[in-house]
Amino acid sequence: TLQKGFSKARQRLRGEVEIDESVIDASLRDIRLSLLEADVDLKLTRSFLDRVKEKALGEVIQISAKSKSGKRVRISAADAFVKICQDELTAMMGPVNTELEMASGNVPTGVMMVGLNGVGKTTTTGKLANLLKKKGHKPLLCAADIYRPAAIEQLQVLAGRLDVPVYADFNSKDAVGICKAAMTEARIRNCDIVLFDTAGRQTVDDTLMTELQDIKAAVKPKNIFLVADAMIGQDAVITAREFHQRLTLSGVVLTKLDGDARGGAAISIKEATGAPIKFLGMGEGMDKLEEFRPDGLASRILG
Amino acid sequence: FKGTKEIDADLLDKLEEALITSDVGAGTTEWLLNLVREALDKEELKDPKAVWGLLKDEIRHALSIKASPYDFSSDKPFVIMVVGVNGAGKTTTIGKLASQFSQDGYKIVLAAADTFRAAAVNQLEIWGRRTNSEVVKPAKEGADPSSVVFDAVKTAKETGADIVIADTAGRLHTQAPLMEELKKINRVLGKAHDTAPHEILLVLDATNGQNALQQVKEFGDALDISGIALTKLDGTAKGGVIIGICHEYKIPVRYIGIGEAKDSLRQFDVEDFVDALFV
Ligand SMILES: Nc1nc2c(ncn2[C@@H]2O[C@H](COP(=O)(O)OP(=O)(O)OP(=O)(O)O)[C@@H](O)[C@H]2O)c(=O)[nH]1
Ligand SMILES: Nc1nc2c(ncn2[C@@H]2O[C@H](COP(=O)(O)OP(=O)(O)OP(=O)(O)O)[C@@H](O)[C@H]2O)c(=O)[nH]1
Ligand SMILES: [Mg+2]
Numbered sequence: 001t002l003q004k005g006f007s008k009a010r011q012r013l014r015g016e017v018e019i020d021e022s023v024i025d026a027s028l029r030d031i032r033l034s035l036l037e038a039d040v041d042l043k044l045t046r047s048f049l050d051r052v053k054e055k056a057l058g059e060v061i062q063i064s065a066k067s068k069s070g071k072r073v074r075i076s077a078a079d080a081f082v083k084i085c086q087d088e089l090t091a092m093m094g095p096v097n098t099e100l101e102m103a104s105g106n107v108p109t110g111v112m113m114v115g116l117n118g119v120g121k122t123t124t125t126g127k128l129a130n131l132l133k134k135k136g137h138k139p140l141l142c143a144a145d146i147y148r149p150a151a152i153e154q155l156q157v158l159a160g161r162l163d164v165p166v167y168a169d170f171n172s173k174d175a176v177g178i179c180k181a182a183m184t185e186a187r188i189r190n191c192d193i194v195l196f197d198t199a200g201r202q203t204v205d206d207t208l209m210t211e212l213q214d215i216k217a218a219v220k221p222k223n224i225f226l227v228a229d230a231m232i233g234q235d236a237v238i239t240a241r242e243f244h245q246r247l248t249l250s251g252v253v254l255t256k257l258d259g260d261a262r263g264g265a266a267i268s269i270k271e272a273t274g275a276p277i278k279f280l281g282m283g284e285g286m287d288k289l290e291e292f293r294p295d296g297l298a299s300r301i302l303g
Numbered sequence: 304f305k306g307t308k309e310i311d312a313d314l315l316d317k318l319e320e321a322l323i324t325s326d327v328g329a330g331t332t333e334w335l336l337n338l339v340r341e342a343l344d345k346e347e348l349k350d351p352k353a354v355w356g357l358l359k360d361e362i363r364h365a366l367s368i369k370a371s372p373y374d375f376s377s378d379k380p381f382v383i384m385v386v387g388v389n390g391a392g393k394t395t396t397i398g399k400l401a402s403q404f405s406q407d408g409y410k411i412v413l414a415a416a417d418t419f420r421a422a423a424v425n426q427l428e429i430w431g432r433r434t435n436s437e438v439v440k441p442a443k444e445g446a447d448p449s450s451v452v453f454d455a456v457k458t459a460k461e462t463g464a465d466i467v468i469a470d471t472a473g474r475l476h477t478q479a480p481l482m483e484e485l486k487k488i489n490r491v492l493g494k495a496h497d498t499a500p501h502e503i504l505l506v507l508d509a510t511n512g513q514n515a516l517q518q519v520k521e522f523g524d525a526l527d528i529s530g531i532a533l534t535k536l537d538g539t540a541k542g543g544v545i546i547g548i549c550h551e552y553k554i555p556v557r558y559i560g561i562g563e564a565k566d567s568l569r570q571f572d573v574e575d576f577v578d579a580l581f582v
């Protein structure tokens with residue numbers, strides 16, 4: 001059933017010679033089902049359907065007007081409807097902006113990875129270091145997760161595999177101090193980028209959310225990326241908004257897209273925060289990070 | 304009250320919104336709302352309070368699946384195999400279970416059978432130390448996870464341990480070779496101890512949306528999933544997708560995770576869950 005909504009809508013319109021509001025409404029119900037099954041935020045789904053309906057009705061009037069005047073109709077109403085949906089969805093996810101904001105002067109550029117527990121921050125930190133190294137940068141990793149058992153070791157193993165330096169302090173219980181020390185270490189080693197791997201946390205944990213704000217105040221990273229699991233459901237907007245309000249996100253990385261989660265969170269998060277989706281995690285390997293492109297994700301979400 | 308058609312429609316909209324935003328999903332929501340609509344048509348419901356009451360009753364019913372408690376006394380060691388997608392909370396849940404069981408006086412062996420992910424074995428070793436559990440590790444890096452679980456059961460038999468909990472690597476259900484690996488681990492557990500595993504526990508992240516249904520389906524096709532642990536319910540996500548899962552697959556939710564600490568595991572309580580759903 002996951003894949004039926006959009007193609008069902010297409011089918012419904014295909015046989016029609018005369019498209020009117022009732023046919024469009026039925027198709028919109030199919031699309032609604034598809035979007036909710038894809039975990040798109042409920043409120044966003046509603047406003048999306050309103051926008052699509054408005055455009056579709058406008059389009060249909062144009063098409064029937066064309067055919068009345070005896071001119072050849074170049075595009076069927078079904079195709080017009082499909083195109084409207086895809087265009088609208090793609091527009092909501094763009095524009096494409098996968099660049100890092102670099103710090104000016106001789107200061108290392110900070111990239112802070114934040115997000116809920118288990119979404120893929122540590123893995124993505126490694127992948128991003130890999131990508132940046134290939135582009136000619138000198139990244140340094142900072143093990144700022146002082147809570148999770150063997151979190152520091154995990155980052156150290158990845159750093160070793162990628163042959164990038166990692167700053168860690170097994171004796172410190174002060175994440176802010178660790179991040180500051182990493183910046184110093186980067187200057188000493190002539191690294192131009194510092195990637196801060198922070199601990200997973202829940203947005204309701206005020207102490208941990210405040211820790212992130214303290215890290216930001218201390219090292220002023222030019223980039224703060226929310227790492228989100230593509231399987232996330234209706235909680236996407238709530239979570240993204242809280243991280244955004246506290247930190248002002250520069251971008252989003254959506255992980256585990258090599259699975260079959262539809263990834264509706266992509267639009268929900270973008271719409272709720274305005275933060276561009278920068279990268280997509282497509283597997284566990286260090287080379288499995290792609291720069292975001294909206295069209296592939298749009299058809300995946302529509303189903 | 305049959306109220307007016309308008310009141311009913313408005314109320315149903317509110318119900319639908321509450322359900323969808325809790326990740327109950329469109330399909331399960333429609334099933335629940337149809338039950339409500341039937342009752343409304345038969346004029347069985349007196350007021351909106353009764354409508355909400357019926358909804359909660361139906362949800363409670365779907366979630367209340369009979370499950371016999373673990374029997375650690377006979378046929379030792381009792382073997383629990385823990386599976387699930389990447390990052391769901393398997394290793395942490397195993398640590399919590401070990402903490403709980405060791406407090407109850409049981410001797411535990413943990414099998415560090417995630418031989419793939421960076422520092423996975425270190426992570427479980429730390430949980431072993433925290434909970435006084437022996438940890439059986441891979442003989443070398445990249446070892447076959449099946450050999451680790453075999454060694455763990457063997458160790459448990461030799462030391463008279465009561466419980467073996469096997470940690471496996473996270474995997475997406477779309478990766479067929481990895482699902483085959485799980486089947487092999489399952490078979491090898493049976494070779495090590497003919498009634499093992501006694502529980503195959505699927506760990507689900509409460510933050511997941513509708514993909515959780517796919518996870519249950521695919522892991523269920525590969526293995527006899529006998530229990531579910533629903534983690535991260537200490538966050539803002541409601542975990543409503545579990546309603547459709549229980550309704551369709553009839554797998555009992557054994558535990559919920561409400562934090563990262565070793566004591567943040569609770570037995571699943573249907574009442575508590577339904578109350579929290581509509582807060
Ligand atoms: N299949 C797949 N797995 C991924 C991807 N990204 C991360 N993972 C896996 O997801 C699991 C969790 O990744 P971590 O990097 O430890 O996640 P985290 O956010 O750092 O976790 P915490 O620090 O505990 O909050 C690991 O098993 C990773 O290998 C991805 O894009 N695809
Ligand atoms: N807040 C919260 N965090 C949890 C809960 N259960 C697990 N976690 C966290 O989720 C993250 C991932 O947990 P793991 O136990 O490593 O998950 P996993 O399924 O073993 O991950 P992989 O082995 O990489 O697939 C860690 O940060 C845990 O502390 C929970 O109930 N609540
Ligand atoms: Mg991490």
Ligand SMILES: [Mg+2]
Nearest residue numbers: 393394417473
């Ligand atoms: Mg694990």
